[in-house]
Amino acid sequence: MQVAVEGPWSPLLGRLTLDAIPYTNPILIFTFVIAATAGLVAVGSVLYFRKVGYIWREWLCSVDHKRIGVMYMILGLVMLFRGFIDGVMMRTQQAIAIGPNSPGYLGAAHGYLPPYHFDQIYSAHGTLMLIFAATPLLTGLGNIIVPLQIGARDMAFPYLNAVSLWLTVSGALLCMISLFVGEFSNATWVGLMPFSELPSNPGVGVDYWMWALQVSSIGTTFNAINIIATIVKMRAPGMGWFRVPVFTWVMMATSIIGLTAFPVLTAALCMLGLDRYVGTHFFTAGMGGNYMLYINLFWTWGHPEVYFLVLPAFGLISEIVATFSSKSLFGYPTMIAASMGIAGVGWVVWAHHFFTMGMGPDLIGFFSAATMIVGIPTGVKAFNWLFTMFRGRIVFTTPMLWAITAILLLLLGGITGMMLSASVVDYTVHDSVFVVAHFHCMVLVIGAGIFAAVTYWWPKLFGFKLNETLGQWFFWTFVAGSLLVFIPMFQAGLDGETRRLDYLFDTSLRPLMLLEVAGIGVYFISVFFFLAMVVVSLVKREPAGQDAWGTGRSLEWLTHTPVPFYNFAVTPQVHALDEMSWRKANGLEKTQPSTYVPIHMPSSTSLPFIIGMLSFVCTFSLVWRIWWLAGASLLAAILLVIIRSFDKNEGYVLSAENIAEMERKLHTVSLVAEQSKVLPVGGHAEAH
Amino acid sequence: MAGLEFHYTLWITGIMMLIIVPTLLMTIIFPLRYHHSRNAKYTPDWHFSATIEILAWAIPLAMVVVLAYMSVSAIFRINPWNAPELASAPGASQPPVKVEVIATDWQWVFIYPDENIATIDDLVVPAGRRVQLTMTATDVMNGFYIPQVAPMVDAMPAMVSKDAFEIDQPAQFTGFSTDFSGAGFSWMQFKTRILAQADYDAWVKSVQGSPNQLTYDVFTQKIAQPQVNYGATPSYFSAPNAGRIFGMVVMDAMNGKTYPVPDSLTKSVASNEGKAPASPAAN
Numbered sequence: 001m002q003v004a005v006e007g008p009w010s011p012l013l014g015r016l017t018l019d020a021i022p023y024t025n026p027i028l029i030f031t032f033v034i035a036a037t038a039g040l041v042a043v044g045s046v047l048y049f050r051k052v053g054y055i056w057r058e059w060l061c062s063v064d065h066k067r068i069g070v071m072y073m074i075l076g077l078v079m080l081f082r083g084f085i086d087g088v089m090m091r092t093q094q095a096i097a098i099g100p101n102s103p104g105y106l107g108a109a110h111g112y113l114p115p116y117h118f119d120q121i122y123s124a125h126g127t128l129m130l131i132f133a134a135t136p137l138l139t140g141l142g143n144i145i146v147p148l149q150i151g152a153r154d155m156a157f158p159y160l161n162a163v164s165l166w167l168t169v170s171g172a173l174l175c176m177i178s179l180f181v182g183e184f185s186n187a188t189w190v191g192l193m194p195f196s197e198l199p200s201n202p203g204v205g206v207d208y209w210m211w212a213l214q215v216s217s218i219g220t221t222f223n224a225i226n227i228i229a230t231i232v233k234m235r236a237p238g239m240g241w242f243r244v245p246v247f248t249w250v251m252m253a254t255s256i257i258g259l260t261a262f263p264v265l266t267a268a269l270c271m272l273g274l275d276r277y278v279g280t281h282f283f284t285a286g287m288g289g290n291y292m293l294y295i296n297l298f299w300t301w302g303h304p305e306v307y308f309l310v311l312p313a314f315g316l317i318s319e320i321v322a323t324f325s326s327k328s329l330f331g332y333p334t335m336i337a338a339s340m341g342i343a344g345v346g347w348v349v350w351a352h353h354f355f356t357m358g359m360g361p362d363l364i365g366f367f368s369a370a371t372m373i374v375g376i377p378t379g380v381k382a383f384n385w386l387f388t389m390f391r392g393r394i395v396f397t398t399p400m401l402w403a404i405t406a407i408l409l410l411l412l413g414g415i416t417g418m419m420l421s422a423s424v425v426d427y428t429v430h431d432s433v434f435v436v437a438h439f440h441c442m443v444l445v446i447g448a449g450i451f452a453a454v455t456y457w458w459p460k461l462f463g464f465k466l467n468e469t470l471g472q473w474f475f476w477t478f479v480a481g482s483l484l485v486f487i488p489m490f491q492a493g494l495d496g497e498t499r500r501l502d503y504l505f506d507t508s509l510r511p512l513m514l515l516e517v518a519g520i521g522v523y524f525i526s527v528f529f530f531l532a533m534v535v536v537s538l539v540k541r542e543p544a545g546q547d548a549w550g551t552g553r554s555l556e557w558l559t560h561t562p563v564p565f566y567n568f569a570v571t572p573q574v575h576a577l578d579e580m581s582w583r584k585a586n587g588l589e590k591t592q593p594s595t596y597v598p599i600h601m602p603s604s605t606s607l608p609f610i611i612g613m614l615s616f617v618c619t620f621s622l623v624w625r626i627w628w629l630a631g632a633s634l635l636a637a638i639l640l641v642i643i644r645s646f647d648k649n650e651g652y653v654l655s656a657e658n659i660a661e662m663e664r665k666l667h668t669v670s671l672v673a674e675q676s677k678v679l680p681v682g683g684h685a686e687a688h
Numbered sequence: 689m690a691g692l693e694f695h696y697t698l699w700i701t702g703i704m705m706l707i708i709v710p711t712l713l714m715t716i717i718f719p720l721r722y723h724h725s726r727n728a729k730y731t732p733d734w735h736f737s738a739t740i741e742i743l744a745w746a747i748p749l750a751m752v753v754v755l756a757y758m759s760v761s762a763i764f765r766i767n768p769w770n771a772p773e774l775a776s777a778p779g780a781s782q783p784p785v786k787v788e789v790i791a792t793d794w795q796w797v798f799i800y801p802d803e804n805i806a807t808i809d810d811l812v813v814p815a816g817r818r819v820q821l822t823m824t825a826t827d828v829m830n831g832f833y834i835p836q837v838a839p840m841v842d843a844m845p846a847m848v849s850k851d852a853f854e855i856d857q858p859a860q861f862t863g864f865s866t867d868f869s870g871a872g873f874s875w876m877q878f879k880t881r882i883l884a885q886a887d888y889d890a891w892v893k894s895v896q897g898s899p900n901q902l903t904y905d906v907f908t909q910k911i912a913q914p915q916v917n918y919g920a921t922p923s924y925f926s927a928p929n930a931g932r933i934f935g936m937v938v939m940d941a942m943n944g945k946t947y948p949v950p951d952s953l954t955k956s957v958a959s960n961e962g963k964a965p966a967s968p969a970a971n
Contacts, residue, residue: 006950006951007951100874100875100919101919114871114955114957115871115872115873115874115957116871116954116955116957119868119871186870186871186954187868188868192828192829192867192868192869193829194827194828194829194845195828195829195868195869195870197946198948199827199946199947199948199949200793200827200828200870200946200948200949201949202948202949202950202951203951203954281944284944284946285827285844285845285846285941285942285944285946286845286846286940286941286942286943286944286945286946287943287944291829291845292847325722326724326730326732327731327732327733327734327735328732328733328734328735329735330734330735330736330737330740331735331736331740331741331744332735332736333736334741334744334745354842356831356839356840356841356842356867357829357842357844357849358841358842358844358847358848358849358850360767360769361763361764361767361769364763365759365760365763365764368756368759368760368763369752369756369759369760372752372755372756372759373752375748375751375752376745376748376749376752378748379707379711379744379747379748379751380741380744380745380748382711382715383711383740383743383744384744386711386714386715386718387737387740389718389719389722390718390722391722391728391729391730391731391734392722392730392732393722393724393730393732394718394719394722394723394724395723395724396719396723400719404715404719407715408712408715408716411708411711411712411715414708415701415704415705415708418700418704418755419697419700419701419704421759422696422700422755422758422759422762423759423762423763424692424693424696424697424700424759424762424763424766425693425696425697425700427693427766427768427839427840427841428693428694428697428835428839428840430831430840430866431831431833431840431866431867432866496835498833498864498866499866500868500873501873501874502874503874505864505877
């Protein structure tokens with residue numbers, strides 16, 4: 001039943017041999033040294049500061065939605081950095097390899113990367129950036145903010161939430177280990193078909209890609225279920241559907257996409273797996289297989305996935321623009337309609353990803369027009385943001401600068417997207433770097449939204465603001481880098497530079513390549529400013545108050561800063577859409593509850609972490625076809641799930657006295673903190 | 689025809705500028721105008737205006753209606769399967785030149801069924817006549833693209849796709865693959881030469897006399913086997929049964945014939961040591 005694969009296979013280690021370790025590749029050895037050093041520093045410092053128990057109990061076993069959100073974001077940032085390094089390698093390769101006959105270094109024919117290595121790099125770049133950077137960053141933000149915005153204690157299913165996180169982590173680990181054991185897919189992040197089938201891709205690369213995507217997409221589906229359940233069932237009393245904050249609304253739209261679209265990917269990857277492992281013919285060119293089926297299935301997921309990523313960013317921009325304009329969001333009901341519209345139309349446009357694959361004019365006409373319809377709700381959103389700023393009191397804080405930049409990038413990405421949706425244009429720039437520049441513009445909208453959100457909600461979570469000066473330096477260098485990289489890329493694409501080629505075909509475009517490399521240099525500076533921002537802020541710890549920016553509008557600004565693990569001492573009663581603004585207008589934002597009621601909280605558990613690690617072992621062994629280990633780890637994971645379902649632990653209850661005591665302490669601390677510049681710590685807090 | 693695409697690109701972009709430029713200006717002006725230091729008019733509770741909302745939906749809607757109409761009419765004009773645009777071109781009165789394109793790992797094979805010849809990585813056609821391309825691939829997908837000449841269309845295994853163009857003056861272009869097909873993708877270029885009719889006829893004659901013969905067996909046993917043609921060196925064949933090969937290649941792919949690429953070949957491609965054994969079969 002099992003198909004024959006190239007090379008040796010042993011029952012104990014499967015396809016894994018010493019040759020799988022690329023110890024002869026200088027680039028990978030260098031990467032390994034860096035990664036190993038970083039890993040040793042991280043583990044070493046945990047050991048040195050004797051924090052193993054703390055990390056294990058408070059983080060790895062945590063089911064607190066805020067901690068899970070933070071871990072999602074750390075994962076996303078690490079993967080963002082790795083994806084960025086992949087981008088650096090692609091840009092420098094193309095700036096060095098000018099023409100197919102230019103000199104080569106490090107054993108490559110031209111440039112310093114042989115094609116098969118270059119192919120893996122851009123496949124990894126796409127997979128990592130979309131699935132393991134953007135998705136975790138946005139999921140993390142959703143995890144942190146949604147329960148706070150609706151006044152909930154936690155997500156609806158805290159345990160499932162942790163399982164989602166650790167499944168995503170195991171997928172990311174699989175991508176990382178492919179650097180040093182074996183190879184990654186060279187079939188791009190979309191999995192070209194039939195190129196991803198065994199005859200063209202006999203190595204383990206496609207298997208790594210497939211399992212990483214599979215395991216993380218299961219995690220994302222779980223997370224979508226969780227967010228929908230949380231929003232539907234756990235809103236604070238008084239929060240009818242038209243008092244739900246706009247970010248929570250878009251997370252609802254996003255999660256509906258996630259819940260409905262990701263299973264399509266799961267099914268497509270299952271069929272690909274059967275093709276590669278069992279020898280079926282779902283997606284082969286012959287024997288009754290049909291690779292167009294895969295391409296349709298992939299983009300049936302892939303296009304909604306694009307909106308799965310961009311909609312949360314739209315929600316973040318909406319929150320931030322309203323806050324820093326000191327004004328209600330303009331057109332709240334149409335904003336929600338537009339979000340739902342985008343989520344809906346996103347389902348009927350998938351075929352625009354393959355206009356060139358022999359489609360007739362009727363189909364192309366339909367999908368071209370359908371794609372353009374997306375421009376309508378997106379345009380509505382842009383207008384609503386503009387009219388939120390109109391007659392506002394705008395403050396140029398770092399989050400606001402990011403949000404305005406996101407709108408500008410959206411215009412650039414939007415106009416090029418409309419161009420591409422016209423197949424007459426697509427016929428000339430399809431598979432060129434013009435497309436690459438277009439979707440990077442859109443991903444930069446997401447990136448700008450994420451950086452805005454990180455700066456904006458950071459004080460709520462950690463109790464101190466990020467350094468504003470360094471934040472603005474980070475902002476300006478990042479934006480300058482983006483423009484330097486992607487504006488020349490648009491030009492190169494229009495001039496016919498095809499994507500996925502490891503050298504520059506039209507040598508006259510070299511100045512553009514050099515500009516892009518200059519942009520990459522500026523990006524490097526921005527990474528430095530980002531790290532400096534975090535470190536300086538951690539050291540300085542300028543305390544932030546309950547309403548850190550002074551113009552917060554939604555419920556999360558009502559509770560303490562930093563947010564206690566139970567979120568709200570008593571579940572707040574909601575009176576208005578912008579509850580915090582309403583309370584400030586009525587002088588109710590500082591009131592303390594007179595009585596407390598017990599709070600039911602979920603217990604920490606190590607099971608999700610263990611299940612995640614088992615699924616990593618399982619997928620890793622499937623990649624290398626180590627059947628016994630794959631079976632054993634899968635069985636162990638299933639057993640753990642069964643054992644857990646017999647667990648009678650229903651969490652624990654915080655007593656009213658406990659809460660009162662903690663609240664008293666928090667209250668004192670926050671008042672002292674607000675005065676710390678004037679008074680020595682521990683001063684006359686009671687006087688205020 | 690590429691000119692027609694350029695024309696539409698300019699129009700579509702231009703029409704969008706009508707909405708993009710004012711929005712861009714508003715995005716820059718509003719934050720500056722309503723900056724808190726300016727003490728401009730401030731309406732903290734103003735959050736809805738039916739007029740603005742109707743306009744916010746209607747303006748993009750109108751734009752989309754216009755653009756969608758343009759896009760749909762354009763695709764019917766340049767339709768690569770049967771372009772009405774070519775029916776009114778000067779070459780419409782003459783019979784089209786038929787070329788069958790097969791993308792292999794990793795070369796382009798051009799078969800001329802009416803002339804009984806074939807080439808690798810060199811597409812030669814006469815000026816002033818319509819060129820009708822029928823495309824397939826042996827094993828994986830490749831994108832067929834000559835930027836100045838014809839719309840990009842994929843060559844797909846077990847399927848047949850079509851493209852067409854007409855160039856009225858002798859010229860030279862380079863075509864290449866746009867859809868990634870493996871490590872040899874980097875060398876999947878082909879020359880595109882548009883010759884005057886007389887030169888074209890002479891060229892066909894000379895190739896018909898070529899001692900290299902392309903038959904179905906030569907194709908499957910040598911040419912279709914995975915190989916990198918470093919530098920995309922062209923080769924020329926006489927092919928007495930040229931008309932049969934294309935259909936058989938499509939049927940082969942449908943019947944599950946593949947040309948497996950060994951892992952070791954992928955890894956050796958374009959490292960310096962891999963450069964020596966370049967495409968012995970084709971030449």
